[in-house]
Amino acid sequence: MFELIMSSGGNDEDDIDDGELPWEDVEPCRNDQNTVLATTCPNCGNKVERFYFKSPDWTWDRLCGQAGWMEACFKCKKQLKFDMDIMS
Ligand SMILES: [Zn+2]
DSSP states (O other), X not given: OOOOOOOTTOOOOSBOOSOOOOHHHHXXXXXXXXXXXXXXXXXXXXXXXXXXXXXXXXXXXXXXXXXXXXXXXXXXXXXXXXXXXXXX
16 A cells, blocks of 8 residues: 655745835835835734845855845834845
8 A cells, every 4th residue: 555645835935924124224224215115014904015034144154144135124124035046
């Protein structure tokens, strides 16, 4: 009798679960050129902004730097999406 190996957790989504990036690193990345998305925050209903996140220089020195496009609500400080682009 053969055992069927089920691949679990193959449902890989971009959504952030509990691995949020520190807000003190995120907030400096916010700027006037942020794109405001048509979607609203599921948490508070505020506008969702899309911007390019890059972690501070020291994180790259320690090889734990991350950069990528993030979608976040700055009102309730919720990171909704993060597409990692570069990782050191
Ligand atoms: Zn919100």
